[in-house]
Amino acid sequence: MQEQYILRIDCPDEKGLVHKITGVLYHNDLNVIRTDEFVDKEKSHFFMRTEFAGSTDEKKIISGLIGILPTDATICLNKVRKKNIVILATKEHHCLGDLLIRHHFNELNANILAIISNHQILQSLTEKFEIPFHFISHENKTREAHEIEILDTIELYQPEFLVLAKYMRVLTATFSAQFSNNIINIHHSFLPAFIGANPYRQAYERGVKIIGATAHFVNENLDEGPIIAQSIIPVDHTENANDMAxxxxxVEKIVLAKALKLVFEDRIFIRENKTVIFE
Amino acid sequence: MQEQYILRIDCPDEKGLVHKITGVLYHNDLNVIRTDEFVDKEKSHFFMRTEFAGSTDEKKIISGLIGILPTDATICLNKVRKKNIVILATKEHHCLGDLLIRHHFNELNANILAIISNHQILQSLTEKFEIPFHFISHENKTREAHEIEILDTIELYQPEFLVLAKYMRVLTATFSAQFSNNIINIHHSFLPAFIGANPYRQAYERGVKIIGATAHFVNENLDEGPIIAQSIIPVDHTENANDMAxxxxxVEKIVLAKALKLVFEDRIFIRENKTVIFE
Amino acid sequence: MQEQYILRIDCPDEKGLVHKITGVLYHNDLNVIRTDEFVDKEKSHFFMRTEFAGSTDEKKIISGLIGILPTDATICLNKVRKKNIVILATKEHHCLGDLLIRHHFNELNANILAIISNHQILQSLTEKFEIPFHFISHENKTREAHEIEILDTIELYQPEFLVLAKYMRVLTATFSAQFSNNIINIHHSFLPAFIGANPYRQAYERGVKIIGATAHFVNENLDEGPIIAQSIIPVDHTENANDMAxxxxxVEKIVLAKALKLVFEDRIFIRENKTVIFE
Amino acid sequence: MQEQYILRIDCPDEKGLVHKITGVLYHNDLNVIRTDEFVDKEKSHFFMRTEFAGSTDEKKIISGLIGILPTDATICLNKVRKKNIVILATKEHHCLGDLLIRHHFNELNANILAIISNHQILQSLTEKFEIPFHFISHENKTREAHEIEILDTIELYQPEFLVLAKYMRVLTATFSAQFSNNIINIHHSFLPAFIGANPYRQAYERGVKIIGATAHFVNENLDEGPIIAQSIIPVDHTENANDMAxxxxxVEKIVLAKALKLVFEDRIFIRENKTVIFE
Structure with a gap:
């Protein structure tokens, strides 16, 4: 049985990159399953993702690549395996429920290590699926004190990604910075429209004819991280803000699940607050 | 041959409105073709649109309706006929071309009386379809002076609606106010995202995964009038700002045409900067 | 606290129907919450659905309506309440899981009385939510014998609707006839394309660029009952039949949930194998 | 100024193809603008499309590729230039009008050499754009005799592609075979649903909730050639067959234009009645 790998490379563009990179793989006798590449012409930047299988020495491949790539190339070589994640939620069950079902049937490409919530509403649902649930109330605490408690709990699990499945507390820049671009959030609007609180109320007040949801990486600027996936549904005057919600x-739960699949399968490059995604 | 009419009524909601209104039509022996109604529960406001046919005295219907409606009701009774319009454009041909073809084959529900443009690029296209074309350059003129020239030309035609088919000049509030809610614009973004100049460039910079177009009425606040129709298409990292454009x-031409159909068929109520549309 | 009702009327079209029907409601002092009507011009058939509230004598309303409607009118007056349903499933969990979560959080507008399956795979999921699960294997049984066992189990629960949540056995016409138009199925194709077995394989072989799902009522002709809701997603050459599945x-789970909402809220008329739906 | 080229290669998959192909380009000192590749795992078949620029000897590249590719590889190397096309139409103007406007403003990537129609309705529109129009009536002629007249006219122009822009006559297999996979048709349904005549009437009768259009290559089997692009719009009970049309x-005009763009930019491989498209 051969191991499977995903290789992601990005670097300033130059002639012959594909030829040279595929040469390293070819001469290591690897089975390339799929290759995608993209050159951002405006920035003259090259992106390439390759799935391959083989019995190989990872160090040898990396050193072969270093030998032929520009010095400022980013090389990321991952064995294919499930990611370890912790989910933060608040009161709404639709995203969490959807993820728990997918996880239970082994469709999430991730191990859910724990759920953390500032409310208890989702505890019984979570425990049906035998996942640890941590209730960490925000009441009577400063935002910072609350986040420190959360961080202490997260630390127990050492997750690779945090998933905000309708976690309705604003994160501090300090918190976000610790996991920068390893936090995935689902925002209930078609970003960048309706940043901030109550986007459905904002959408209703503005009288839009389409609403949407946006899954994105979280960085220090709230709701302004790199967008992963968006989707929409039509609405009309008969829907009030509650109907829109x-x-x-x-839409939210499907977009979040789709984004997580892309993240967990190492399909995404982040560069200059935008994503390059090989679906 | 009977005349066809469209009746639009909106007023504070109260019990029995549908019964009373349909009573007036029934007792005038009119043939109701279609009726739509909607009650905005939040504002407790009633909207009703009825298409009917009959040989009738319009005044008699109106006075019958006044007799049974709240005193602050708005009653709008129109014979079904084509609207008279003037189109403003700049350099891009896609919306204008689409409207000219529809108009030529009698599918627009409007008479295009003239095209006004601040460039000459679209003149030969327009004249193929034997529509008057007025080139009114904005160069070396204040915005106000340019608009006065445009207004003088519009006045020759006495249109009921102005259509901004990718007219790329910002209108002053003074100009807009003269035609308030009788100007229809197509904005090349999914409003309220990317208000203002270069929305496709803005969309590209933000890295959105969906772009859109918005047809809306123009009032004094640029890009903030009541939205009529929106539509979207997916994009990804391979599209730069030009590709998105x-x-x-x-999308723009289809959304504009759809919005105009709704306007010209008297399907829209405007209230508190939002639209109620019976498609 | 007033009771809420939903009234559905359909009958041959004639002048004054809306006026007369709303008159009955008005004179019974009922609070109309929402009214929708539609006239099928080709068939000259009238459809009307009204939501209203009030403390009333149902018989008095029905008899008032009978007095003013054509003799062949269909009148259906339901108190607003949850429907009782039984779900049939096979091995796939996505539709059942979605319905169980919605049900658990009281969003389904129905009581799930039991799950019946010809496999045991979904038993542990179902039992997490404390719903009875009946495993009724089809092995070594004729189709008829298997269906009789299922019918015996269904009879214990007296459901108003059967929901086929990816139940992969073909139902006999005899079975379907017993619940005609009270069975809702989710078919994993964009009907009427790819009727029958393995629609994703068929879609893949045909090289379509869009796939879909269809929720429909089941009648005697397999996959040919009245369509309730459809939705689609784009695919391309990179997706094989498994990817499409x-x-x-x-798409399937969202379309089924949407269709069930429409059914359980009494929003649908069925006539001549088609649906009229007031969303 | 360098020439631009598009290279399309497909062949049985084997190790190292990308490395070897890109090697030929690299050693000829060509500027690769974009490369896409795809391996059909089920058929073990490799597809690769490369856009490149350079001053080069085409024969040298081809012979270099032959040297490293399997013997049964298909190699197609085109200079980037506009394709020559003839359009067939009948009475409906929407697709033809849209193509004429795009052509007039140099957005079609093709030279429209002539329009051929079995009706005269579209003659004046065509002539506005100074394109030759050939009226070839089908009346009182056998299908074969009519097609021979059309073929004689087509021969005058030697087009590379025929575009059926709502040409409503069924083509014989003999005719189609002469241009096999060089004819592009727009079919007014979501194929394979509603093959044959009156698809909107069929869709109405079936009560579908979504309608669509399909652009496809035409081969000997009517409506069954390789699909290029599809798109859809939602409908409901309020739309009759005419409304759907x-x-x-x-949808038809946008899908046809999109498909033509893909064809004219050499983005499509056809294999076993399916398309592989690098958008």
Whole structure:
């Protein structure tokens, strides 16, 4: 049985990169399963993702690549395996429920190590699926004190990614910075429209005819991290803000699940606050 | 041959409105073709649109309705006929071309009386379809002086609606106020995202995964009038701002045409900067 | 606290129907919450759905309506309440899981009385949510014998609707006839394309660029009952039949849930194998 | 100024193909603008499309590629230039009008050499754009005799592609075979649903909730050639067959234009009645 790998390379563009990179793989006798590449012409920057299989020495491949790539190239070589994640949620169950079902049937490409919530509402759902649930109330605490408690709990699990599955507390820049671009959030609007609180109320007040949801990486600027996936549904005058919120849930959960699949399969490059995604 | 009419009523909601209104139509022996109604529960406001046919005295219907409606009701009774319009454009041909073809084959529900543009690029296209074309350059003129020239030309035609088919000059509040809610614009973004100049460049910079177009009425606040129709297309990292602009054109022309159909068929109520539309 | 009702009327079209029907409601002092009507011009058939509230004598309303409607009108007056349902499933969890989560959080507008399956795979999931699970194997049984066992189990629960949540056995016409138009199925294709077995394989072989799912009522003709809701997702050459099946799951579960909402809220008329739906 | 080229290669998959192919380009000192590749795992078949620029000897590249590719590889090397096309139409103007506007403004990537129609309705529109129009009536002729007249006219122009822009006559297998996979048709349904005549009437009768359009290559089996692009719009009970036909027009013209762009930019491989498309 051969190991499977995903290789992601990005670097300033130059002639012959594909030829040279595939040469390293070819001469290591690896089975390339799929290759995608993209050159951002405006920035003259090269991106390439390759899935391959083989019995190989990872160090040898990396050193072969270093030998032929520009010195400022980023090389990321991962064995294919499930990612370890912790999920933060608040009161709404639709995203968490969807993830728990997928996880239970082994479709999430991740191990959910724990759920942390500032409310207890989702505890019984979580425990049906035998996942640890940590209730960490924010009441009577400063934002910083609350986050320190959360961080202490996260530390127990050493996750690679945090997933905000409708976690409705604003994170401090300090918190976000610790996991920069390893936090994935689902925002209940078609970003960058309706940044901030109550986007469905904002959408209703503005009288838009389409609402949406946006899954994105979280960085220090709230709601302004790199966008991973977006989707929309049409609405009309018959829907008030509550109706939009209800309709939006189905979009939110599907967009979040789609984004997580892309993240966990190492399909995404982040560069200058934007994503390059090989679906 | 009977005349066809469209009746639009909106007023504070109260019990029995549908019964009373349909009673007036029934007792005038009119043939109701279609009725739509909607009650905005938050504002407790009633909207009703009825298409009917009959040989009738319009005044008699109106006075019958006044008799049974709240005193602050708005009653709008129109014979079904084509609207008279003037189109403003700049350099891009996709929306204008689409409207000219529809108009030529009698599918626009409007008479295009003239095209006004601040460039000459679209003149030969327009004249193929035997529509008057007025070139009114904005160069070396204040915005106000330019608009006065445009207004003088518009006045020759006495249109009921102005259509901004990718007219790329910002209108003053003075100009807009004269035609308030009788100007329809196509904005090349998914409003309220990317208000202002170069929305495709903004969309590209933000790295969105969906772009869109918005047809809306123009009032004194640029890009902030009541939204009529929106549509979207997916994009990804391979599209730069120019690609998005090119892809967006097909969305823009279809959304504008759809919005105009709704306007010209008297399907829209405007209230508190939002639209109620019975498609 | 007033009771809420939903009234559905359909009958041959004639002048004054809306006026007369709303008159009955008005004179019974009922609070109309929402009214929708539609006239099928080709068939000259009238459809009307009204939500209202009030303390009333149902018989008095029905008899008032009978007095003013054509003799062949269909009148259906339901108190607003949850429907009782039984779900049939096989091995796939995505639709059942989605419905169980919605049900658990009181969002389904129905009581799930039991799950019946010809496999045991979904038993542990179901039991997490404390719903009875009946495993009724089809092995070594004729189709008829298997269905009789299922019918015996269904009879214990007296459900108003059967939901086929990816139940992969073909139902006999005899079975379907017993619940005609009270069975809702989710078909994993964009009907009427790819009727029958393995629609994703068929879609892959045909090289379509869009796949879909269809929720429909089941009658005697398999896959040919009245369509309730459809939705689609784009695919391309990179997706094989398995990929399409995986992608299709998210569409299937959302379309089924949407259709069930419409059914359980009494929003649907069925006539001549088609649906009229007031969303 | 360098020439631009598009190279398309497909062949049985084997190790190292990308490395070897890119090697040929690299050693000829060509500027690769973009490369896409895809391996069909089920058929073990490799597809690669490369855009490059350079001053080069085409024969040398081809012979270099032959040297490293399997013997049964298909190699297609095109200079980037506009394709020559003839359009066939009948009475409907929406697709033809859209193509004429795009052509007039140099956005079609093709030279429209002539329009051929079995009706005269579109003659004046065509002639506005100074394109030759050939009226070839089908009346009182056998299908074969009519096609021979059309073929004689087509021969005058020696087009590379025929575009059926709502040409409503069924082509014989003999005719189609002469241009096999060089004819592009727009079919007014979501194929394979509603093959044959009156698809909107069929869709209406079936009560579908979504309608669509399909652009495809034409081969000997009517409506069964390789699909290029599809798109859809939602409909409901309020739309009759005529309404669907009207709504469908906007989808048809956009899908046809999109498909033509893909064809004219050499983005498509056809294999076993399916398309591999690098958008």
């Amino acid at each position: 209800r309709l939006g849930k189905d | 090119r892809l967006g054109k097909d | 995986r992608l299709g799951k998210d | 009207r709504l469908g027009k906007d």
